[in-house]
Amino acid sequence: MSIKKPIWQQPWGYAESFIISFGVLCIGSGLELVLPVNQSTLIYPFNLILGLSFFILLVLAHVLFRKTKIHAFLSGIPLTISLVSALSFMVILMGILPQIPSQQNGLIQQLGLNRMTSSYPFLLINLFLLIVLGFVSLRKTVPFKLKNWGFVCSHWGLWIVIFAGGLGSGDLRRLRMDVYENKTEWRAYDDQDRYCEMPLAIKLKDFLIDEFxxxxxxxxxxxxxxxxxxxxxxxxxxxxxxxxxxxxxxxxxxxxxxxxxxxxxxxxxxxxxxxxxxxxxxxxxxxxxxxxxxxxxxxxxxxxxxxxxxxxxxxxxxxEPKRFSSEVTFFTPDGKKQDATLEVNKSVTVNGWKIYQLSYDEKKGRYSDKSILEVVRDPWQPYVYIGIFMMMIGAVYMFWKGRESVSE
Structure with missing residues (x-):
């Protein structure tokens, strides 16, 4: 006859892990109600300083507490699964609820459910997950064993994706430009119609559209x-x-x-x-x-x-439009000029900015003399790609080693 372990008795397991994850969500929701997130401070170089400080503290905590019960719990499977479950729940909510700014002041807006990636619950769960993944990865990294490199690669890859994606959100710029035929534009605007000058100018030579x-x-x-x-x-x-x-x-x-x-x-x-x-x-x-x-x-x-x-x-x-594109010329401050054709989902990169064909004057249709472009700058994106590549390499290696052990 098995004896059920009382809750909160060491060693902690799944029950305590899910309670803690739920508590983090509740704390985040409470903070969202009384202190909305101000993302304007999480920009370069503050996000880089914060990230380096967090990583140094994570390594020090691992060195100092790696033999304690709390470290064993934080780097254990139950807490990892509970945090991933909480994160998956929020991702599902993101798919259900429109993630757009709203002037309304309902419960959804107050809890930040319409801007999930910048809400306290999402940020706290990701922070907690970074700590757990960091401890797990450090435990397998030091001392390093060659047979663990696939596990280490995939886990550090996931850590980098969450780390770079979170810290880089403040540096992400997603703007729009309205460019008219035979005119040069260097100003872009955001979702609140706030204009700013760009480090490049775009001249629309011709707007082309094919219709069904x-x-x-x-x-x-x-x-x-x-x-x-x-x-x-x-x-x-x-x-x-x-x-x-x-x-x-x-x-x-x-x-x-x-x-x-x-x-x-x-x-x-x-x-x-x-x-x-x-x-x-x-x-x-x-x-x-x-x-x-x-x-x-x-x-x-x-x-x-x-x-x-x-x-x-x-x-x-x-x-209905079949295909539409813009023949443009880019001008940069160093005097360079570049001709390009912009299409939907086919971007052109100029001075670190990716420029996409977004829309046009739909009232005029095929006679539109205005092209609406989207300009995006995400300096942390290469690091996210590196993390994804590491995850893929590590996963392939572990899958292959698993097949070898089964065959043996």
């Missing part, structure tokens, strides 16, 4: 909502298209991607603001025939729909 054809759709006349009684609810327009849409038979007799109205019809037109238009013939379920022009319009052209009955109308949707 617009789609046919049926909407309710009273609400303007899309009618989706049957699938598909929208069909891409092609010349001479014949299809069935929500019970109506539709034939596209004429179609222009750029057009202008003159009199009672549309004509092909390559003018600024010219919009797509199509001449359609519609046969209702009751065999009634309707004919007319529809257009999605543009920023300087009105849209036009075909009324099917008192309830529904046939409309053309606004074309």
């Amino acid at each position: 054809h617009p789609k046919l759709a049926i909407v309710e006349n009273k609400t303007g909502d899309l009618y989706e009684a049957q699938k598909p609810s929208m069909i891409m327009i092609e010349k001479d298209l014949i299809c069935r849409l929500q019970g109506w038979k539709v034939k596209v007799e004429e179609f222009y991607m750029t057009s202008g109205r003159a009199g009672d019809r549309y004509y092909q037109l390559s003018d600024f603001g010219a919009a797509p238009a199509a001449k359609v013939r519609v046969v209702s379920p009751q065999a009634d025939t309707l004919q007319g022009w529809i257009s999605c319009g543009s920023f300087n052209r009105p849209h036009e729909s075909l009324k099917l009955n008192e309830q529904f109308s046939l409309v053309m949707t606004v074309p």
Whole structure:
């Protein structure tokens, strides 16, 4: 018959570990309510000084207390699992709750759940996890044994990822720039529309966009909502298209991607603001025939729909972008000039800044003369990548050694 160990009796195990982790979350939440995090102090060189001081204290604590029970608990599996569980719980919350600034003052905002990575609970759990991982890694590092190098590499890699990711968050700059064709811009702005001068300038030579054809759709006349009684609810327009849409038979007799109205019809037109238009013939379920022009319009052209009955109308949707890019020239303070093409998810690095194609003037669509760029600087990112690489190498080695021991 097994005797259940009273809680808080040495050696501590999983029960005490999960209670401590829960207590850290509660303490962090309490601090968040009374003392919101001010991240402005965690910038270079203060974050580097703080990080070096923390590492030195961690090594000293390991040397002085490595033979104590508290060190054995802090470097044990139960506390590690409980902290990883708490961190996983917060990551799940990050996926559920939108991580965006808010002017509201509800419980979510007060607890920092809408900015999880800068909240006290997240910071305290990561700090605690750094201590635990540090003790575990130091215990396996000194004295060093060659057979432990995979374990040491993977654990130090994870330690570096958390350490560099946490301290580097204050140095991360994520800004936007609105650049207009044939104009040079050197100012960027943040989420609060605060402007700052950049150590580089960008001239937009040309903004290019490819669009899909617009789609046919049926909407309710009273609400303007899309009618989706049957699938598909929208069909891409092609010349001479014949299809069935929500019970109506539709034939596209004429179609222009750029057009202008003159009199009672549309004509092909390559003018600024010219919009797509199509001449359609519609046969209702009751065999009634309707004919007319529809257009999605543009920023300087009105849209036009075909009324099917008192309830529904046939409309053309606004074309969706297929691909958009910016032809730009970068200017740096040292007099260098660099031409580049910016696309979504394809960045260009200039003077330590990564520049991405983000958006454009969606009201003007294909006629946009404005390109919205995102400029990002994260000087700690290379160290995070080093940590990830170490984790991968260590994990592969331990997996391989595990297979060898099984085969033996």
